[in-house]
Amino acid sequence: xxxxxxxxxxxxxxxxxxxxxxxxxxxxxxxxxxxxxxxxxxxxxxxxxxxxxxxxxxxxxxxxxxxxxxxxxxxxxxxxxxxxxxxxxxxxxxxxxxxxxxxxxxxxxxxxxx
Numbered sequence: 001x002x003x004x005x006x007x008x009x010x011x012x013x014x015x016x017x018x019x020x021x022x023x024x025x026x027x028x029x030x031x032x033x034x035x036x037x038x039x040x041x042x043x044x045x046x047x048x049x050x051x052x053x054x055x056x057x058x059x060x061x062x063x064x065x066x067x068x069x070x071x072x073x074x075x076x077x078x079x080x081x082x083x084x085x086x087x088x089x090x091x092x093x094x095x096x097x098x099x100x101x102x103x104x105x106x107x108x109x110x111x112x113x114x
Contacts, residue, residue: 022058022097
């Protein structure tokens with residue numbers, strides 16, 4: 001019976017389940033944004049056609065790894081491209097489970113979700 005309990009515990013320690021970071025993105029810039037790109041060392045995500053006063057919820061996946069780094073968000077409009085850092089992860093583990101990101105006219109405001 002001891003072996004039966006130890007085997008599931010052993011496999012649960014070494015699974016490759018991705019870590020996720022959820023986000024809420026709010027467009028308070030007063031203008032439409034052509035696209036928004038999130039990036040990090042493990043990949044990224046892109047949202048196309050983000051209209052003013054819109055809100056989007058999503059997930060960023062950090063697959064098992066040991067990298068350190070930061071998240072960035074890049075805003076693309078017809079005439080500009082702006083990139084902002086907004087969070088970090090250490091050894092593949094994010095500092096927060098989620099973020100609320102408000103896009104303003106000339107900056108972004110980031111709050112951690114609790």
